[in-house]
Amino acid sequence: MIHLKIVTPERVLLDEQVESVTLPTDMGEITVLPNHIPLISNLKAGELMYKKAGVENFLASSSGVIEVKGRNEIVVLAQTAEFGHEIDVNRAEQARERARKLMAESQTDEKIFTEATAGLERHLARLKVARKHRTHTHRNLESGALKE
Amino acid sequence: MANSSREIRRRIKSVKNIAQITKAMELVAAAKMRRAQQQATASRSYAVLSSELLKNLAAKGDLRHPLINRLVEDAPPQGGKTLIILITSDRGLAGALNTNVINKALGLIKLENKPIPAENSVKLSGDLTKASAKISDYSPNSHLGDGRGGDGFDLITVGKKGADAARRQKLNVIAAFTGKDRNLSILDAKPIAEIAINDYLAHKYEKVFVVYTDFISTLRQSPNVIQVLPFAGHVSRNTYHVPEILFEPSSDEVLEKFLYRAIEFTVYQALVEAAASEHSARMMAMRNANTAAADLIDDLTLTYNQARQAGITRELSEISAAKLAMEDNRY
DSSP: OEEEEEEOSSOEEEEEEESEEEEEETTEEEEEOTTOOOEEEEEOSEEEEEEETTEEEEEEEOSEEEEEETTTEEEEEESOEEEGGGOOHHHHHHHHHHHHHHHHHTSSOHHHHHHHHHHHHHHHHHHHHHHHHHHHHHHHHHHHHHHO | OHHHHHHHHHHHHHHHHHHHHHHHHHHHHHHHHHHHHHHHHHTHHHHHHHHHHHHHHHHHSOOOOTTTOOOGGGOOOSSOEEEEEEEOOSSOOBTBHHHHHHHHHHHHHHHHHSSSOHHHHOEEOSSGGGOOEEOOOOOTTOOOOSTTTTTTEEEEEESHHHHHHHHHTTOEEEEEEOOOOSSOOHHHHHHHHHHHHHHHHTTSEEEEEEEEEEEOOSSOEEEEEEEEETTOSSOSOOOSOOOOOEEESOHHHHHHHHHHHHHHHHHHHHHHHHHHHHHHHHHHHHHHHHHHHHHHHHHHHHHHHHHHHHHHHHHHHHHHHHHHHHHHHHO
16 A cells, blocks of 8 residues: 655645555656655646545646655645546636637747646646546446446 | 713714624634635645655755756846845735735845845745744834835735835836735746746846745734745755655756746745735734724713713702792792
């Protein structure tokens, strides 16, 4: 088991024992299992997954940093992060549209363009996580109904 | 007499009306205060963890980055300016809160203007959780009479009160944000931090400070100064040995991104603390107003009753005098 902590300036999202964590980093997606060596890496905006009691849980997060400590401890410091059930799909979709528009308009200015791209990536991840949460809960409900 | 007792009655009524308003404001401020205080404490665990991370980065090697210390050949032209981010509230009725924080900023300007190197007088203490510079040497109500005055300084103001004060002192304001006292998010700190970082890297400023009100408790808030740039969060190398840490992509790249976020976070924390302070100060000010109103009402009621009683006594004696006179006439 790994002790996973997800912390943003605004709140502590998670402080729990989990089985594995999958995170997007600058070097690509990594999965951290127990007994990982100490590692510090940049977190990319995207979709974060942790497995607990066999169930996959998803979060959308913006960029940040991750620190894998020696004693099976992972700290994720992100600027913002949300659980799937907290994301409003409609609003996320609007935000993505805005980001896409901004990106199309700002193609001449490199700095604004990179920022807009990062924003779009973040909103896409939020949308994905929100949708995943929806289908997951649906599936859970269905399987629950079958059992009964 | 009847005239003056009516006057007193009117005053009692108006004081009661004011007390009703201050009571309502106290309740509103108390509700906002609770939320703001929660937010202020919620950011502490992020602060602790990120200063831990910085220690690990520092153990890896010298922290070299223009945001921490400029290289010699990279030094800004002589007499670089200083940027002050002044965080105040939009609205008043919060006791001495805004006055104190504005005086602190003016004191900082005065102090930085002195010929002695600022490093001697401004002591910076270690970690991110409470990186603060204690400035003891300034007198309140100081105005910018001597030295270069406010010439070497630019301001970013957050909140209307700070913008007004800067205008009165004829200080140069490069950006004025209106205050936001609830649901603050890190995104509110981002534009402020961005201006500071960009202008600093463009050599417009030598130093950047944040002046805000530190939230200590509901009863105590004190104005505080933090040096944002060059980043002073933790520059000394620690000696404790850290086991081999793998950095991806590299420790420099992690540091680079970390610094931007840490500076944003410092601004965010100042905003949150200032919001918690504002609501606490307003609640206390309103509570004091309530007590004062209650005292005033007691006082006025006493005077009113005395006046009323004096009137009754006088009327009684007038009646009995008249009666006596009439009885005398009969015989």
